[in-house]
Structure formats: C-alpha cells, structure tokens
Amino acid sequence: MKRNVLIIGAGGVAHVVAHKCAQNNAVLGDIHIASRTLSKCQAIIDSVHEKGSLQQDRHLQAHALDAMDIDATKFLIRATHSQIVINVGSPFLNMSVLAACIETGAAYLDTAIHEDPAKVCETPPWYANYEWKRRDACKDARVTAVLGVGFDPGVVNAYARYALDNCFDSVDSIDIIDINAGSHGRYFATNFDPEINFREFTSTVWSWENNAWKSNAMFEHRQDWDMPVTGKVTTYLTGHDELHSMSQNLGVPNIRFWMSFGEHYINVFNVLKNLGLLSEQPVRTARGQEVVPLEVVKAVLPDPASLAPAYTGKTVIGDLIKGIKGGRTQEVLVYNVCDHRACYEEVGSQAISYTAGVPAVAAAMLIANGTWDIGEMANVEELDPAPFIALMNRMGLVTRIRDAQGDRVLDPQQEAPGKTAPARLVNY
Template sequence: MGKVLIIGAGGVGTVVVNKVAQNPDVFTEIMLASRTKSKCDAIAEDVKKRFGVEVKTAQVDADNVPELVTLLNAYKPELLINVALPYQDLTIMDACLEAGVNYLDTANYEPKDEAHFEYSWQWAYKDKFEKAGLTAILGCGFDPGVTSIYTAYAAKHHFDEIHYLDIVDCNAGDHHKAFATNFNPEINIREVSQRGKYWENGEWIETEPHEIHKSLNYPEIGPKESYVIYHEELESLVKNYPTIKRARFWMTFGQEYLTHLRVIQNIGMARIDEVEYNGQKIVPIQFLKAVLPNPGDLGENYTGWTSIGCRIKGIKDGKEVTYYVYNNCSHEAAYKETGAQGVSYTTGVPAMIGAMMFFKGEWRKAGVYNVEEFNPDPFMEQLNIHGLPWVELHNIDLEL
C-alpha cells in the first residue's frame, strides 16, 4: 500500500521500524536513514531476523536540505516519518516540499540555540503544504499524539464542552542507572528544566520550574509526586478546543532525578551555548549527552510501567461529568517485542499508527495538521491492536 522513509535511528526509530515491519499489508517498502548508517544497518538486520522483512538503509544529514532532497528523489517515498531531533523538523519539511513527499513527526520544532518550542514555525508551513497538495501530520507520538487523540475522542463521544484538561504522564519504571534520560538528553533536560506554563481563562500562566506539584494516584502504580511543566500539545489543544478553561501537563520525577538535574544546571552542564575548552568550542549539554547512558540502550534492564492519560472535566447534556482515559505500558514487554524501552515504545507505536492512518486514507488532506484535527476513532481502534490498549473511567474523582 505504501512506501515509507523513516529518519532517525534512536530508540523511537527502532520501535517505528519494528512496528512498520509488522504491518506489511500497509507498508510495502521501508527505508531507514540517519547520520550514522551503521545504526540503521543494525536495526535493519534485527528486523530481518525478527520478521523476515527487508529494510533498506541510507546515510543522510537531516540538517542538510539538498542531501535530504537527493535521498527523497532517489527513493521516492510517499510518506516520511521524522523521528530525528526536533531541531531538524524544518529542514525535513523543506525537503519534503521540494521533493513532493508527505510528512509526519512526533515532536514540534525548537531552535538548536534556544530552549524554546512552539508550533508557530511549523504552522507557518500550512499554505505551502496546501499548495503542494501534501499532508503534514504534527505531533504523532504519545504526548504529544495519543494524549491529543484522547482529547479529540473525549470531545467527540463524551462531552459537549471540555472545561478542564489535565494530561498526566508517569514513568514508574526503573532503569537501574544513577541518572539517565529516557530520550535524547539534549531535548529531555531542556524540556524539563525550563519554566512551567499552563493555560487558564484565556491566557498562559508561567511558573518557576517544578513550582506546582502534588501527589497523584496512577492506576496499578499508586501515588507519585507529579509536577506541572509546559508541554507542546497544550498549545494546539487550547486552540482547537476553545471551551477549555484550564489545561495543564503533569509529569512525575523522582527526587534523585531532580537532585541530579539541579546539580547539572548549577554547574553549567545544561548550557546550550558554546564554551571554549582547550582551544575548541564545545556545547556543555552536548558533552553531557556523550557521557550519559544512551537512552536506546536502557531497555534490557528496564523494569516497571509507564502510565499516561488525560483527566477531563466538562459538560454533557447539561450535567458536569468527569472522564479519565489512559494507557499503562510495560517496559519489559516493550523491550521483548522491539528491543526498546517503554518510553520509546509509547512514542514509536503512535507514529506507525499515524502513518497507517495516512496510507489508509483516514488522515490525508493537504496542509499542516495536529493529530486532534483528524478523526480519532480509527486511530483509537488501532491503539488496542498494536500494543497500547486504553482504559476509560467515567465520573471519578480526578484529584485535580
């Protein structure tokens, strides 16, 4: 049915290739490309052993538009799945426009030299993709991604108006390392160490990092201290669901993690600007990335669960109702199936499903769209089939 190019050979890319290979009726040809071809070759070899599916590989610099265009013109995919770095979203989108290829990603653009992310840069491509007759699907991971689909599903089936939205993200797993990040350290540390922000009564409220926190109970896991941080899907959700009075994103952090994070910041290792060392320019956070555990290698010894969902309050048929929809994912099960830990799995599976929605014609229209702007029902159905089953709870205490 479809020829796909996947860019990015980290933990998420590993999951995407594995899940794409498991659906040969949808994905008829597969290529994996990254800056380091040997990583792609290793993943392709593993997929061939697991599923007997051939995956082509290539080397490409995702910062280089002409190089990307050359690859796209040579391979001619119908869809590109971008699981490279968020810094590279715009160069990849530029290449897709030039080569006439549809686009899907899991995280929004952020500049390399500024710890700041928002959708405005990518939303600015809407007219270009419309004129080119191409589809661009933004934020098709878990959060953003599934959390946005959960919200769209709730709005379609369970609410006349959504008033309060709290996205709750708990990683109760243990990777048995003193300190490690579950995805690219540059992105992870920048994301969780910046000032918090949430939406209330038509405006953004900024907070100090981790200023707002409380203990929340997660199904089958129990109470975990949870902190309000800013997360990108809030920006698109309050735009697409204007009845929302308040929207927040909560994430769990252990005290040991937060202590390490404070030390990293206090000694300057979280800096994203260049410093001079022995006559060379280095970026401290990039050096830190080189010495921290590789997130893609955490899976083998990872135990425990993730629990991510949406807690929603609003109005249905004139009455106030509450709704909690969530998924719990086992790190051990994720590793057994794909060779990657649960955080990579929960991002990679939705990327594959979003690509499936495109190839099946469910999510295909010219322009740039966040996932909640499409029909959530077929996507929700596929979550149950492909390893991320969801649970609904109605009219419960949301704790928030």
C-alpha cells in the first residue's frame, strides 16, 4: 500500500484532483498541494472544505514550491511523507518532478508529455525525446511512473487497450474523437492553459497512418462524426500526446486524433498565428524588453478555471475502433459523456478539467492498492484497463460502449467476466 499524495500544480485540473483525492482519502491518506503561488493552493483547499469533499478528517495542506527545483521537490516529498506524486502542473515540469520521484522512491503520475519551452511539435514519438529515456532509471529504482493518465491522453489509451483485448481479433484503425459541445459565454478562451493549448496547434500535426508518421497542417483535414448526445459535429485532424505511445505499443496501423473547433475559434486562432502572437520564441519590443508572444496572449486570456461557473453543455470523448472479429468487420465506439454544469455543482470545475483530473486520481488509487504499482514506467495502454474503467464508473466518469449489440454502460466484468490482464502488458 502506498499512502499520502502530493499534488503539483494549482490550476483547473489540480482543483479537480484535490477534490477527488479528498473524496477518497480513506485510500489515499494525507493530501498536499504545491505550486509557485501559495494562495492558489490555499484557494483549492478552501474549495474542498466548502464543498465538503473530505471523506475523512485527514491532513490537507498547501505549500509553495518551484517544481523546476529538483532538490526542493525531493525535500517536500520527504517532508510530507508522500508516496504518490500527481503532477498536474505545466508539462515543462515533467522531467524535474520525475527526477525527484526517482530519487525519493515516490510513484509518479502526469497527464501530458513533457515539453521544452523553446520547442513545439518535436520529432515523433514525443515520449522518446524525454520520458522514455528514464525507463531504466525507474525500473532500477522500482519506481512506478504512469505517463499521460488524464482523459486524452489516458482514458482513451485504456479504451483502445480494452477494445483490442475484448472486441477484436485484429484492428485496422483507431480514431480518437474529442468533442466539446459546451459554451462558456466568453468572446474567446481556451479550456486549459492557453500556452499549452496553442502549442499543440501552431506547427506540424502528426498522425499515424499505415504504420508511419504523417505530417499535416492544422485544420487541413476535417471530418464530420455522428456522435451520441451531440449528433453530427465537425472535427479537425490534430496531433496529440496519446498517438505517440499508442502507435508504438498497440500494433495498430492507423491512429488519428480529431478535435471539434467552432468557426469563431478557428478565425481567432488564425489571426493570432498569422500576426506571430502564438510564437514561443522571444521578441524584443521597441522599449528593449524581451517577451514571448505566446506568454503575452496567455496573460490576457481568461483563466480556464474562471470559465466553470457559466459553462453549460456536454463533452463527448471516445475511441472509434474498426477491425475484424470472427472473420467479420466490426466497429466499436467506447466513449464518455460529461456535463459541464454537473461538474461545477460537484467540485466547482468545468468538464474539461474534470475529465482530465478524475483519471489521474483513479490511477493513484490503483497504485495505492497495488493494482497498478508495477515498479517501472508505463503508458496507460500497457496496463490492465478493466479496474481503471470500473473505478472511474464509480467516480463520476462513466464509460459507455456502442457496437452491434447497442449502446450501454461498459462494465468490464459483465462484458468480459473472469478475464483479467497482467499488471504490465507485453507489447505486440
């Protein structure tokens, strides 16, 4: 059993993670929240108390921390006796926090691939540029590190793993479809950190086609999907984190990521990009001050956490998988529907943060009880998805499956009774 959680970050996802850890602190133990800005951590703690999220009366404390400082992070892990670290700060922090976990023996979880602030859309697979270089170090130290365990990446990886193991003899394609059919009422805003959000879209869009990487331009390819709840929605082919592990681990020749964008978002994005305001490279102003345009745009846009009170509508995110079963072609959609208003009423969050935060806590609980405590590094599709899906069904993210038998809640034990996978799956 591992106990006591250190949450690094104090944004919208960290807000959800703190609430969900509090709701399950009988399993997870004490909870600590750390960020550069102590007041943001304290505001999350105040919210936890206001919502009555604490399952038990256990320690809940805020800390000021520069997580780029490995020694300071190691000190805090040890001082708080934290055996699980959930990194939901900026992806720029990943390698520093991972290093601190390896040196202290704490389990490590994150929700996105590490990024270098000076680089965007690097050569794929992105995990090979950073995290996977620490695989041996994790294994030697017997440190569990679960990478990319938000929703996408994260849950969609588990959906793919489940479908491959239970619904198909062979799979030809996985299309990950991310639709936000909600409205926040602002002129323009991003649903998570604007800097990280824009960096995904300003350069090459990578997809996995015919067992090779294919480069595309943003908004070059569009596709309409008829999805549950939302009906027909237009999406665009986009590069995304999960492609970079799933392409290497699942043996599927075609894996693509599609995201919905409204015309207004596209128009504003294109203006900002064409003006050079989404550049990650510094420029010098007429007064001689050096600034990064993308950081300036981030500073003037709404804080994503501030969108929650007025957000209405739903998100639909899932995997559309096509392949062969028993000699016949088959199509399966594994998906989740999440309601912005319901998320706000429960934890004071919008659905984008909720869908990213709940899976990280579910993974922490599976590490705490030993199910996913594998003592090495893994991406989500390398782990048994059944307990993960079952736990999220009870925590607020219900998985559904649509196939030839209809549309229903996916209960892994009912769909595949008695079938369990090893803690660490062997790659194809």
